[in-house]
Amino acid sequence: MQSVSDIRRTFLEYFGKNGHEIVPSSPLVPRNDPTLMFTNAGMVQFKNVFTGLEKRAYSRATTSQKCVRAGGKHNDLENVGYTARHHTFFEMLGNFSFGDYFKERAIELAWNLITKEFGLPADRLLVTVFSEDEEAAGYWRKITGFSNSKIIRIPTSDNFWAMGDTGPCGPCSEIFFDHGDHIPGGPPGSPDQDGDRFIEIWNLVFMQFEQLTKDERVNLPRPSIDTGMGLERIAAVLQGKHNNYDIDLFRTLIEAVAHETGVDPDGPQSASHKVIADHLRTTAFLIADGVLPSNEGRGYVLRRIMRRAMRHAHILGAQDPMVFKLVPSLVHEMGDAYPELVRAQPLITETLKLEEGRFKKTLGTGLKLLEDETKALDAGGTLKGDIAFKLYDTFGFPLDLTQDVLRARDITVDTAGFEKAMDEQRAKARAAWAGSGETADQAIWFDVRQKVGATEFLGYDTERAEGQI
Ligand code: ATP
Ligand code: MG
Numbered sequence: 001m002q003s004v005s006d007i008r009r010t011f012l013e014y015f016g017k018n019g020h021e022i023v024p025s026s027p028l029v030p031r032n033d034p035t036l037m038f039t040n041a042g043m044v045q046f047k048n049v050f051t052g053l054e055k056r057a058y059s060r061a062t063t064s065q066k067c068v069r070a071g072g073k074h075n076d077l078e079n080v081g082y083t084a085r086h087h088t089f090f091e092m093l094g095n096f097s098f099g100d101y102f103k104e105r106a107i108e109l110a111w112n113l114i115t116k117e118f119g120l121p122a123d124r125l126l127v128t129v130f131s132e133d134e135e136a137a138g139y140w141r142k143i144t145g146f147s148n149s150k151i152i153r154i155p156t157s158d159n160f161w162a163m164g165d166t167g168p169c170g171p172c173s174e175i176f177f178d179h180g181d182h183i184p185g186g187p188p189g190s191p192d193q194d195g196d197r198f199i200e201i202w203n204l205v206f207m208q209f210e211q212l213t214k215d216e217r218v219n220l221p222r223p224s225i226d227t228g229m230g231l232e233r234i235a236a237v238l239q240g241k242h243n244n245y246d247i248d249l250f251r252t253l254i255e256a257v258a259h260e261t262g263v264d265p266d267g268p269q270s271a272s273h274k275v276i277a278d279h280l281r282t283t284a285f286l287i288a289d290g291v292l293p294s295n296e297g298r299g300y301v302l303r304r305i306m307r308r309a310m311r312h313a314h315i316l317g318a319q320d321p322m323v324f325k326l327v328p329s330l331v332h333e334m335g336d337a338y339p340e341l342v343r344a345q346p347l348i349t350e351t352l353k354l355e356e357g358r359f360k361k362t363l364g365t366g367l368k369l370l371e372d373e374t375k376a377l378d379a380g381g382t383l384k385g386d387i388a389f390k391l392y393d394t395f396g397f398p399l400d401l402t403q404d405v406l407r408a409r410d411i412t413v414d415t416a417g418f419e420k421a422m423d424e425q426r427a428k429a430r431a432a433w434a435g436s437g438e439t440a441d442q443a444i445w446f447d448v449r450q451k452v453g454a455t456e457f458l459g460y461d462t463e464r465a466e467g468q469i
C-alpha cells in the first residue's frame with residue numbers, strides 16, 4: 001500500500017524529474033496577501049510571481065502546500081463529518097509553470113502521473129473543461145483517447161478561475177474519479193454533482209488572460225499553469241478507499257481517538273471521531289504557524305475549530321481534556337514532512353490543554369441549557385437569538401458551534417436576533433466605558449477596536465498584521 005508520505009514523495013519527485021523546483025510549503029498565515037485569512041491553495045505563495053511583480057530563479061515549481069479552508073472565502077468547516085472528501089486542513093499537491101509550459105504539457109504531465117506512475121485505470125476517470133475551452137478538450141481527446149462523453153463541458157465559474165476582480169484568470173479543467181455506482185452522486189455538471197460518487201481529485205488552472213477592468217480582458221503574453229490536487233483524496237483512491245478519513249494517516253488519528261475515549265470508531269458515532277481528527281490537524285498546524293486562540297480574526301477561527309472538536313470529545317463521553325493527548329500521534333504521522341510540528345509540539349499540547357480545561361467548565365452546562373431551550377422545538381424550528389447570545393457570552397459557545405449542535409435536529413438559530421443582542425451588549429459596554437471617566441478618545445478607540453478587531457502579533461517581517469473574517 002502507498003502511504004500518504006509515499007504519495008507526497010512520488011508527486012514531488014515526479015515533477016522534480018520533469019524540471020520543477022521542489023519548493024517547501026509556505027506558512028498557513030499568508031505573508032503576501034492581507035486579504036486572505038489563511039493559505040487556501042498552492043498558488044498563494046506564488047501570487048506575485050504569476051503577476052510578474054516578483055522574480056524567482058526557476059520557472060517551474062512543485063509543492064505540497066498546507067491549506068486551511070475555514071473562516072474565509074472558501075469555508076469547508078460545515079462539510080467536515082458530512083462529506084467523504086472535505087477537511088478544514090489538507091495538503092494540496094501542485095505543479096506550477098510561470099510563463100513556461102502551458103495547456104498541452106500540463107494535461108500530459110497530469111495524465112502520465114495518475115495513469116502511469118500511480119496506475120489509475122482510465123475507465124474510472126473523467127474530466128471537465130470550461131465550455132468555451134475547445135483547445136483543452138482537444139488536448140484531452142488527443143492525450144487520453146477519451147470520447148466527448150468523458151470530457152464534460154462546464155459553463156459556470158466552477159471551471160473559470162480568477163485571482164480577483166482584476167488580474168490573471170483563465171479556464172480550468174478538473175479530473176474526477178468515479179468511486180462506483182454504489183455511492184450516491186452524479187457526474188460533474190449534473191444536479192446531484194455534490195454527492196460523493198464522482199470525486200474531484202485535481203484542478204488544472206490555465207492562466208491565459210488578464211482582466212484589466214470589469215469589461216476588458218487581454219491575453220497574457222506568457223500564460224501560466226497552476227494546479228492543485230488534494231493529497232488525502234488521491235491517497236483515498238490509491239488505497240482503495242472511498243472516504244478520505246479511511247486513509248492510513250487519518251486511520252491512525254481515529255484509532256487514537258478510539259483509544260482515548262473507548263468508543264468504537266466504526267460505530268454510530270464515527271462522525272465525531274472524524275471531526276476530532278480533522279480539527280486536531282487544523283489546530284496543530286495553525287498553532288505551529290503562530291496563530292493562538294483568541295476572540296478575533298484568525299485566532300477566533302482557531303478557537304471555534306478547537307471548541308467544535310471539544311464538543312465532539314464530549315459527545316464521545318470524554319470527562320477530562322483529551323484532544324491534547326492525540327498530539328503525539330499526529331506528530332508521529334506528519335512530523336517528518338513538517339518539522340514545525342515537532343518544534344511546536346509543546347506549545348500545541350499546552351494550548352489545547354488550557355483551552356480545553358477552560359471550555360470544559362461551561363460546555364456541559366451550556367449544552368444542558370441548549371437542550372432545555374429546544375426541547376419543545378421540532379425539525380424546522382428556530383432557537384431564539386438571545387439564547388444563542390447567552391450561550392456565546394456566558395458559556396463561550398461560538399455561534400457556529402450552537403448551529404452545529406442543532407443541525408442534526410434541523411433546528412436553526414435566529415441569527416438576526418443574535419446580532420441584535422450582541423449590538424445591545426456592545427452599546428452597553430461602550431456606555432460603561434465612556435462613563436468611567438476615560439477621555440472621549442478612549443471611546444473612539446473602543447469603536448475602532450470593535451470594528452476592525454484587535455491585531456495579532458505575527459512577527460516583525462509581516463507586512464500587515466491581520467485581516468478580518
Ligand atoms: P470541491 O468541489 O470538492 O469542494 P474544490 O473545487 O473546492 O473541491 P479546488 O479549489 O479546485 O477544490 O482545490 C483543488 C483541489 O484541492 C481539489 O481538486 C481537491 O482535490 C482538493 N481540495 C479542495 N478542498 C478540499 C478540502 N476541503 N479537503 C480536502 N481536499 C480539498
Ligand atoms: Mg470546495
Ligand code: MG
Nearest residue numbers: 158174200203
Ligand atoms: Mg469543485
Ligand code: MG
Nearest residue numbers: 174200202203
Ligand atoms: Mg475545483
